[in-house]
Each structure stands twice: as C-alpha cells, then as structure tokens.
Amino acid sequence: MLEDLRWLGIRWSEGPDSGGPYGAYSQSERRAHYLEAWRRLREGGFLYPCRCSRKDLALAASAPNETNDTNDANDTDVEPVYPGTCRARNNVAEFAEPAGVNWRFRVPDGEVVEFTDLNLGRQRYVAGNHFDFGDFLVWRRDDVPAYQLAVVVDDAAMRITEVVRGADLLKSTARQLLLLRALGLAAPNYFHCKLVRDAAGVRLAKRHDALSLRHLREIGITPEKVLAMAVWP
DSSP, X not given: OHHHHHHHTOOOSSBTTTBOTTOOOSGGGOHHHHHHHHHHHHHTTOEEEEOOOHHHHHHOTTOOBOOOTTOOTTSTTOOBOOOOTTTTOOOGGGOSSSTTSEEEEOOOTTOEEEEEETTTEEEEEEBSTTSSBOSEEXXXXXXXXXXXXXXXXXXXXXXXXXXXXXXXXXXXXXXXXXXXXXXXXXXXXXXXXXXXXXXXXXXXXXXXTOOOHHHHHHTTOOHHHHHHHOOOO
C-alpha cells in the first residue's frame, strides 16, 4: 500500500517507513497505550465484560443489522446493535487484564451524539439498544484491542487534528466521540469522503476483488489519469 501511494504521488512526513516523534507507528507495537486506556475506562465504570459470541448476536431477535447512509451491507460500519445481554455484569474487578472475554463500552442510552463533518455537514446519531448503535467492542476476547479504541488512542497520542476517511465510518465517529469524552481527550476534526463505487453501486473493496491501484498500474494507467478520474468530493 505504501508503494502504491507513492506511485500515486502522495507523500507523508511520518509513519512506519519514515519514523517521527510519535512512534511506534504499527499498532502491534502500541499495546501499552491501548492497555492504559482500557484500564482507565474500566476504572471509570465505562466497560463491562461480555461473553456473547457472534452466533449469539446473530440469533438475537433484537439485534437487527444497522443501516447507514452508504446503503451497502458490506460497508465497514454495518454491525449488529448489541441487545444488552451482558450489560448487567458487575464483575469488572475480577479482571486484571482484558484477555478471555469481550469488553464493551456502555453507551449512554438515548443520548444524541452530534458533530459537524467538514465535508458532509451536520451528523446526528442516538446511542442505545433501540437506536443507531449500542454498546460496542473496545477489546476482543483474543486479547486484541478493537478498532474503535485503537484509533482513538492513536489519534490522541499522535496529536492528530484532522481525520480523513470514508463515509462508511460516520457512525464510528459517534462511537469514538463517546470514547474520547470518557478518556478526557480532545476530539479532532473529521472529514468523511464519499466512497468510490463500481457500476453496480458496490464500494470498491479488497474483499470483492475490486479494482485496485496495483491493477491500474499493471495495465499501464498513469497516476495522472487515476487522479483525473477521481470525483471530488
């Protein structure tokens, strides 16, 4: 990916290949940062252990699939709304480490989370079991920090002031704003881009064996032509 980005003409001032003041830049090397955040959230009463499997969630009648503005069932931010099966668990003190169970962030039921996206304007989501999103994972039972926690911790530690990503992650921004508040961290600005889609309206993604920069390179398309084909915003 780094090679393809360089081919396209994109340059960066710091990262896993060039170093910088806020490394390490690989998440596998940043476990201590994530553990510190997990402990703060646990001690603050924001987390609870969850033993539900994916099969349990799929069978839960009260866990319909989310929908979002992208209307694509394969988009990143589509996941079941957690039905709250383990929400009453109060055995947090039994765990000195997160491994062995899933850990969920207890969202404030019915709270409206609003933010202004620098590209798509005002966004509004409601937290809770029967609303836009429910209690979400911050740490997996296989002892890996979940996406929501990792990016919040990394953005804060690396002093990121503007996050640019796809519109399929708008709802994740609402989740992350709750995490930022719980951790006492300042929120960056957000700019969500519309997704690049094929003729059938499905977003281009590796899982679909979709068109890639590498494929365009291999068939002789130039970086200038790729950039000229881009539709903005």
